[in-house]
Amino acid sequence: MKNEKKYLFDDPKNVKRVLHILYGCCALLLILDFVIHRHVMHSWENLWGFYPLYGFVGCVILVVVATWMRTFLMRDEDYYENTEMNNSANTNNEKLANKLTSETGDHHVDD
């Protein structure tokens, strides 16, 4: 482990730094809401912090709903393979098809 090269984010301090920059930017953007006069086209845009709030809440909802969707949408990685591969392997030459997939692998590069 000693001679393993240290990279930028191997040091937790650097991660912290990036996060602090992000927090700082967010705070600055909120403050700018007071400073910059915006010409609005929609009444909701007048609400203080509409965009920041919408962005934050929207993303949280997105992730929560997506995580919930996993409960009924998620299946095994080879869910479709069992039927589809078998069907085509039966119609072709089963051995040949198996050989083909085992030789090239499922993450083959193109050349």
Place this chain on the structure above:
Amino acid sequence: MWMIEIPAFVPFFIGALIAAFTRGVLRNALMIAVPIISALHLWMVPEGIHLQFAFLDYQLSPYRVDKLSLMFGYVFHIAAFIAIIYSLHVKDTVQQVSAMLYAGSGLGAVFAGDLLTLFVFWELLAFTSVFLIWARRTQRSYVAGMRYLIVQVLSGVILLAGALFYAAENGTLAFGYIGLDSIAGWLIFIAFGIKCAFPIAHNWLTDAYPEATVTGTVFLSAFTTKVAVYALARAYPGTELLVYIGAAMTCFPIFFAVIENDLRRVLAYSLINQVGFMVVGIGIGTTLALNGAVSHAFNDVIFKGLLFMSMGAVLHMTGKINGSDLGGLYKTMPKTTILCIIGAASISAFPLFSGFVSKSMVMSAALEEGYDWIWLMLLFASAGVFHHAGIKIPYFAFFAHDSGIRVSDPPKNMLFAMAIAAGLCMAIGIYPSALYSLLPYDTGYNPYDATHVLAQTQLLFFSALAFVWLNLRGKYPPELRSTNLDFDWVYRRAMPRVLQSMFNTIWKTDGIVRDKIKAKLNFSSNYFAEKNNRVSGLLSKSNPLGSMAMWVAVVLAVYLFLSFIK
């Protein structure tokens, strides 16, 4: 000048021929030359119809140039150029040839001035591109390519049917505004919709693109859907239905993208999301909205290409593309990381990157025309696209937990292609006037006013904050090896199952009914056989001599009787 009459697809088809018969450095040089020469040629072509002939009773115009088609023509040249450089290391002739034919077909379709020519290139797009999927030469890519081909050809057949109806109704095949007030209009609309990945018809894209080869996906992401966007912009601008379809397209894929593990499939979902913005723009149909749709298509080709290239580079170098297998690649692939982040910033529409200057037009147009709810959906989708394409893609590939994989940056040609795309993304973002000058309408739109910039930056930064917050609290869904069910479940699992059990029942009942009838028939034939097996029955095999003698006696008696009557 006779040169004008050479349609834009011809150089690419010639290029395909060259690619088939040359090898090595010569092939590479010629393939790079093709898009450059063709682009220079296109640059000099004035607007108008340059090729026209009569076919049966109809005027066909396979080469029509106007501002709308030129816009797509230019970006297809850029995309082809970048993708060709990206795939210079590929020695597989099948891929090189089909890529050239595919790019040419895309160009043929956008310059088609009539529906019949459009149909021809529409189908060519399908038949040429499927080889980019099959070229991966796995069982998975073979079946995915088959499904892709079936859907694409179906779209073409519907288009042909629509074109025939259209010709019968209007007496012309000219490809212009069509609208939804006839059967022809609806048929063509559905055909375009399938290729445009409308909801429910979208799974061919998320199914096939991630199964294609590293370089094939880069080509695929550029042409097919954008041809469909072009066709919609030409035939259905201002169709209100498109606003709602487009809004749905921007929103639902982001949920799937968040939980998807295959990072190229994440990009495929976000491709649908971006096309959604274009479709909304076309649906709104004002000059600003149409400009937004077209310019967003232009930018999307480049930044989505860049993202697919960066993920392709990861797949090429590591042999892995699942988020669960990757991470920490920034350590040894720093250039790819930076280029990927530029693509991510562009698709997320950060100010000074290309997505910002085009997406904001569609959003502004939605507000101007009073589509408040649609605007809110688009805003949600903007935050969402940043979440899954802007953060998730670079984060899980290059950062996150260290997967221990240490591979170097990809070959120079791949890096160079990505650098061109990244440069364009930033150039368009910083100096949008160049892009705006190519647009079909002059709206005098300026994306860089304080309101827009502040609003978009706030939205994005707080989306990032949400990601950080969720991640720190451990609420962010981890990357898991899985298949997520989508609408394709209906035709990949449910329908085969239903059909299988249906046919099973049919064969079974058929068998039972046959057996029953056979038993009945056997029984009755046995019955008759037995009945007639006795001597002297009606159908008996043999009769005794005595009965014959009796019958002869009867005949003679009848004779005798008749003679008495006489």
